[in-house]
Amino acid sequence: xxxxxxxxxxxxxxxxxxxxxxxxxxxxxxxxxxxxxxxxxxxxxxxxxxxxxxxxxxxxxxxxxxxxxxxxxxxxxxxxxxxxxxxxxxxxxxxxxxxxxxxxxxxxxxxxxxxxxxxxxxxxxxxxxxxxxxxxxxxxxxxxxxxxxxxxxxxxxxxxxxxxxxxxxxxxxxxxxxxxxxxxxxxxxxxxxxx
Numbered sequence: 001x002x003x004x005x006x007x008x009x010x011x012x013x014x015x016x017x018x019x020x021x022x023x024x025x026x027x028x029x030x031x032x033x034x035x036x037x038x039x040x041x042x043x044x045x046x047x048x049x050x051x052x053x054x055x056x057x058x059x060x061x062x063x064x065x066x067x068x069x070x071x072x073x074x075x076x077x078x079x080x081x082x083x084x085x086x087x088x089x090x091x092x093x094x095x096x097x098x099x100x101x102x103x104x105x106x107x108x109x110x111x112x113x114x115x116x117x118x119x120x121x122x123x124x125x126x127x128x129x130x131x132x133x134x135x136x137x138x139x140x141x142x143x144x145x146x147x148x149x150x151x152x153x154x155x156x157x158x159x160x161x162x163x164x165x166x167x168x169x170x171x172x173x174x175x176x177x178x179x180x181x182x183x184x185x186x187x188x189x190x191x192x193x194x195x
Contacts, residue, residue: 003033005043009053013091016054021093024050048102055101058094062087062106064113073121074194077131080114081139081190088143095143111136134193142186 001007011032015024026047030037044050062083067076088094098107111132118128162169175185 003035003039003043005053008033008040008043009057012050012054013057016091016093016097019092021051021096024054026050048100051097052101052104055098055104056106058087058091058097059084059104059106059110061090062110064110067117067121073118073123076117077114077135078187078190078194080110081135082187084110084136084139085143085186088140089146093147095140095147099140099144107136131194135190138190138193139186142189146182 008029012024012029015028015032026037026040029050030040033040044053062080064080067073088098091097098104101107114132114135115125115128118131119125123131
């Protein structure tokens with residue numbers, strides 16, 4: 001089967017899903033496609049271009065519905081951020097891929113739609129841009145932390161940490177009462193940003 005750009009990206013996405021970004025190498029990709037690595041350069045000129053192509057695929061499912069007249073722009077933008085988060089979480093290292101992408105046209109489309117929607121809702125273009133950047137960067141950063149996994153606590157002195165940072169420990173314990181999840185943390189923090 002001939003190597004096409006679409007097939008190359010699909011196989012790279014499969015490698016990402018199997019082992020994260022570290023697993024996406026030209027050598028492994030060439031093996032999956034049954035070709036020599038130099039063949040891949042006809043479709044992507046380097047690793048940065050491959051990462052951008054992966055970002056485009058990760059972001060493709062993010063829906064961009066128009067804001068309804070009854071919908072507050074804050075609610076519309078919050079829903080967009082939730083969809084962006086889900087798309088990033090759908091793939092290991094999804095946030096890392098998107099944060100490393102160079103000139104992603106899909107991310108530009110998301111930003112364009114969001115900024116235009118906010119400007120049409122009455123925000124100045126400057127405030128629309130700053131608000132969208134804050135929400136996008138918060139979303140990507142939040143998912144970066146989620147996808148990093150739990151910290152390695154072997155040898156970590158939790159009692160000393162709690163004694164030195166008692167407010168932090170109490171705040172975390174207070175927030176994560178039974179039933180509250182990281183999904184709630186994302187939504188609540190996003191609400192603070194949008195308020």
